[in-house]
Amino acid sequence: MTRTIRLALAATGLAAIAGLASAQAFDPTRAHEVRVSHMKLMGAHIGILGGMAKGEVEYDADTAAAAADTLAALAATAGNLYWVEGSSSADLEDSRALPVIWEKMEDFNAQEDALSKAAMAMKQAAGTDLAALQGAMGALGKGCGDCHETYRKPDEE
Amino acid sequence: MIGRALGAAAALLLAGGAGWVLTAPDPLPDALAAGPPGDPGRGALVFAAAGCASCHVAPEAEIGEAPVLAGGRAFVSPFGTFLAPNISPSPQGVGDWSDAEIMGAVMRGVSPSGAHYYPALPYAAYAKADPQDMRDLVAHLRTLPPSSARSLPHDVPFPFSIRRGIGLWKRLNLDEGWVVAGDLSKAATRGRYIAEALSHCGECHTPRGALGGLDHARWLSGAPNPSGEGRIPDITPAGLDWSESDIAYYLETGFTPDFDTAGAEMAMVVSELAKLPAEDRAAIAAYLKSVPPVE
Structure with a gap:
């Protein structure tokens, strides 16, 4: 084995170790994709509840309860792994996650908790009756909106 | 020769005099400020519709039920950066002002000492408000918590630093008539009142001319975001194809028809409009459908 090859192998080994040491659940691009999927999944379930709240879809207690259960589970797991540094709007072209998220992680986590609470309240309300469901929508909208207000880059339109 | 110089001096004096007259503050007529005392309960709704708290709470503060109007939020514009003042009922705010002085500030952009305010305060909209609504608004304002925060000076460079010039801006842009x-x-008539006189939607959603006046021919057709990021959307029927009930629901909960939510400044607007009666949000939606579409 020549010295060059040995050096190259050593370098590869070091890189592998370095790679392991800094391993994250998701690389930044993947983290961005995963959280967009998660947001859309929450939005889809809010859509079931919202359609009933707006009177566009007939209220059905079982469907509403199931949608609210799923939403509460999704909201409770928001962001455990995918708020990865390097995935902000300053880092990735498609990302709308403002860099300030990582400067104010404590407040950001509190906002996520507030959403989770609103989703839990919806879980209690959705299967009861339409009026209860409608009453829980405002807090849910605030739960989503408060975070978007501060931490999401405005839509480019 | 001397005669000509004297003539020129006289002309200058005349022009200066005319300029002085043209730029003079035009205070609120006493008759408008006089009337039955304000009702703070009704005023709370006017206050929410007029969006006062969205600009006048401290940076990052929540509005909540009884906002502290301490001021301090910065508004970047091509003319400089404006800092919202303390308008809480305290000596540092407007606690020592008469009702007429507060109404003159809000509806004419004139301070108690007779100086012009910059149109960052949307008095061009509030000038169209019902004086009784404004008296109610003032009565509500006086029930809010006081703040001892000092109002900070605006950062506005020359020539816009000459407040007298705002008098000319007012001559060009203060118009008592309705845009639509x-x-x-x-319903749409009520919505027009809320949107044009109180909620001042046009301040963000309408593009501005070179001097910062709103372009009424392109009313609500969208504009660059003053923050420099993105655009404020077109909300004429050309840009917004939501149903009236979708618009009203958005203004109540912040949810778009596909259950994304309002962001940035609009989230604060929604949190205030959510406090209005449902028919007022439906009225705004009816109005938006009556606005001429701008392609």
């Missing part, structure tokens, strides 16, 4: 004229339904 013509026959409107009862």
